[in-house]
Amino acid sequence: MPVISVESLSKSYRLGQINTGTFSRDLEAWWARLRGRPNPHLRIGETDHGNRDGEELWALKDVSFTVEQGEVLGIIGRNGAGKSTLLKILSRVTAPTSGRIRVKGRVASLLEVGTGFHPELTGRENVYLNGAILGMTRQEVTRKFDEIVDFAGVEKFIDTPVKRYSSGMYVRLAFAVAAHLDPEILVVDEVLAVGDAEFQKKCLGKMGEVAQGGRTVLFVSHNMAAVQNLCRRGLLIKNGRAIYFDEISKCVDEYLNFNNSHDLPQFTLPIQSDVPIQLDYVKVVNEDNEATGVFSFYEPVRVLIGLRVHSRISRIYVAFHVQDNEQQTLLFSRNFESNIDALSKDWLPGIYVYSLQIPGYLLTPATYRLSVHVASSLPAKIISGADRVCPFDIVDTGSVRMQAGFPWVGKVSFFPEWVLRET
Numbered sequence: 001m002p003v004i005s006v007e008s009l010s011k012s013y014r015l016g017q018i019n020t021g022t023f024s025r026d027l028e029a030w031w032a033r034l035r036g037r038p039n040p041h042l043r044i045g046e047t048d049h050g051n052r053d054g055e056e057l058w059a060l061k062d063v064s065f066t067v068e069q070g071e072v073l074g075i076i077g078r079n080g081a082g083k084s085t086l087l088k089i090l091s092r093v094t095a096p097t098s099g100r101i102r103v104k105g106r107v108a109s110l111l112e113v114g115t116g117f118h119p120e121l122t123g124r125e126n127v128y129l130n131g132a133i134l135g136m137t138r139q140e141v142t143r144k145f146d147e148i149v150d151f152a153g154v155e156k157f158i159d160t161p162v163k164r165y166s167s168g169m170y171v172r173l174a175f176a177v178a179a180h181l182d183p184e185i186l187v188v189d190e191v192l193a194v195g196d197a198e199f200q201k202k203c204l205g206k207m208g209e210v211a212q213g214g215r216t217v218l219f220v221s222h223n224m225a226a227v228q229n230l231c232r233r234g235l236l237i238k239n240g241r242a243i244y245f246d247e248i249s250k251c252v253d254e255y256l257n258f259n260n261s262h263d264l265p266q267f268t269l270p271i272q273s274d275v276p277i278q279l280d281y282v283k284v285v286n287e288d289n290e291a292t293g294v295f296s297f298y299e300p301v302r303v304l305i306g307l308r309v310h311s312r313i314s315r316i317y318v319a320f321h322v323q324d325n326e327q328q329t330l331l332f333s334r335n336f337e338s339n340i341d342a343l344s345k346d347w348l349p350g351i352y353v354y355s356l357q358i359p360g361y362l363l364t365p366a367t368y369r370l371s372v373h374v375a376s377s378l379p380a381k382i383i384s385g386a387d388r389v390c391p392f393d394i395v396d397t398g399s400v401r402m403q404a405g406f407p408w409v410g411k412v413s414f415f416p417e418w419v420l421r422e423t
Contacts, residue, residue, distance in 0.1 A: 003067060010097050010099050011089060068216075072207065072230050088111060092107070110175055110178045126177070148181075233247060234247070275384060277309045277347070277384070282306070286302070297394055298360045303320070316375075320371075373385035
C-alpha cells in the first residue's frame with residue numbers, strides 16, 4: 001500500500017516587483033520604470049521582473065505519482081525543474097496551489113544545509129529540538145544520541161553553537177539527525193553535494209539501511225550513478241511536469257536523451273546598434289554540434305560565443321566564466337591569453353564566433369552556468385555581456401570512481417599521472 005500518494009499536484013507563484021534592498025534604489029528603479037527606462041540597477045544580461053505584476057509562474061503542474069513503503073524513489077531533472085518545490089510541499093514547508101497529497105508517517109527532511117537548525121543553539125540542543133519536531137520523546141532521542149554524534153563526527157563540537165560550524169559539519173549533523181531519528185519517510189535533497197568522500201559514502205549506505213528497515217526515501221541528486229545504485233524507480237520532472245515515472249534505468253536514459261528544442265541552452269541578446277561591438281549569443285553544444293543541456297562526465301562541452309561588430313574596431317576583449325550554483329567561478333579565460341591577435345586584429349562589421357572547449361573529465365557532476373563579458377579596452381569597461389546563462393548539467397552514468405564506491409568530491413576533478421618508483 002502506498003505511503004505517499006500525489007494526485008494532480010500543482011504549485012504557482014505570483015511574480016511581481018523584486019525590491020533592490022534599499023528604499024532609495026527602489027525609488028530610482030520606480031522612477032526609471034515610470035519613464036519607460038530600464039532599471040538602472042540591473043546587471044548586464046539580467047531580466048527586469050518589475051513589469052510582470054500579476055503574472056503566474058507554475059513551479060509544478062499536474063504532478064501525480066505514488067511511493068510504496070520501503071522504496072527509495074529517485075527524483076531527477078534539471079535545476080529549476082520543480083524538484084525542490086515538490087520536496088518542500090511533501091515536507092509541509094509550503095502548501096500546494098491545488099491537488100491532493102496523502103502521506104502516512106513522520107517525515108524527516110534534509111532540504112538544505114542545516115534545515116530546521118537554530119543557529120544560536122548548540123549541536124546537542126538542535127538534536128533534541130529536531131527530535132521534538134518529529135514528535136519523539138526526549139528518552140527516544142537520548143537513546144539515539146551517541147549514534148547520531150558518532151555518525152556525524154562532531155563529538156568535540158557537540159556543545160558549540162551550530163552557527164560556528166563549517167558547512168560540512170552542519171550537513172553531517174543535519175543528515176545524521178534526519179536519518180537516525182526513525183522517520184517513516186526520509187526526504188534528501190542533494191546531500192551528496194556537501195561533505196568529503198567518506199561521509200558521502202556513509203550517507204548512501206545509511207539511506208540503503210533506512211530503506212531495508214522498511215522506511216521510505218525520496219532522493220534528489222544530479223549524480224546519476226548514485227541514483228541508479230540506490231533507487232529502483234525514478235521520477236523525471238521537467239518544467240514543473242512529471243514527464244516520466246518508471247524503472248530508474250529507463251528514467252535516467254530518458255533524462256539524458258530528452259532534448260526539447262524550446263529549452264536549449266542558448267542565450268541571445270537583442271541588437272544594440274549604439275555600441276561598436278556586442279555579445280550576440282552564447283550557446284552550449286556537444287561534439288556533434290547539437291545544442292544540449294546534459295553532458296556525461298566523459299564528454300567535452302563546447303561553448304560558442306557570437307560577437308556582432310557594428311563598426312570598425314581595433315581591439316576586442318572577451319572574458320569567459322564557468323560558475324556553479326553558489327555563483328563561484330570555477331573556470332576563467334580571456335581571448336587574448338591564448339590568441340594575441342585579438343589585440344591587433346582589424347575587426348570589420350560582421351558576426352564572429354569564438355569556439356571554446358571544456359574538456360571531459362574536468363567538471364564534476366552538477367549544474368553549471370556561463371558568464372561572458374565583452375570590452376574594447378583595458379582596464380575593462382564592459383560594453384556588452386551576459387551573467388549566469390546557458391545552464392548545463394554534468395552527470396555521472398557510472399564512472400570508475402562511482403563503481404569503486406567513492407562518490408565525487410570537489411568542484412573539479414583531477415587525474416594526474418601517478419609515477420611510482422622504489423627507493
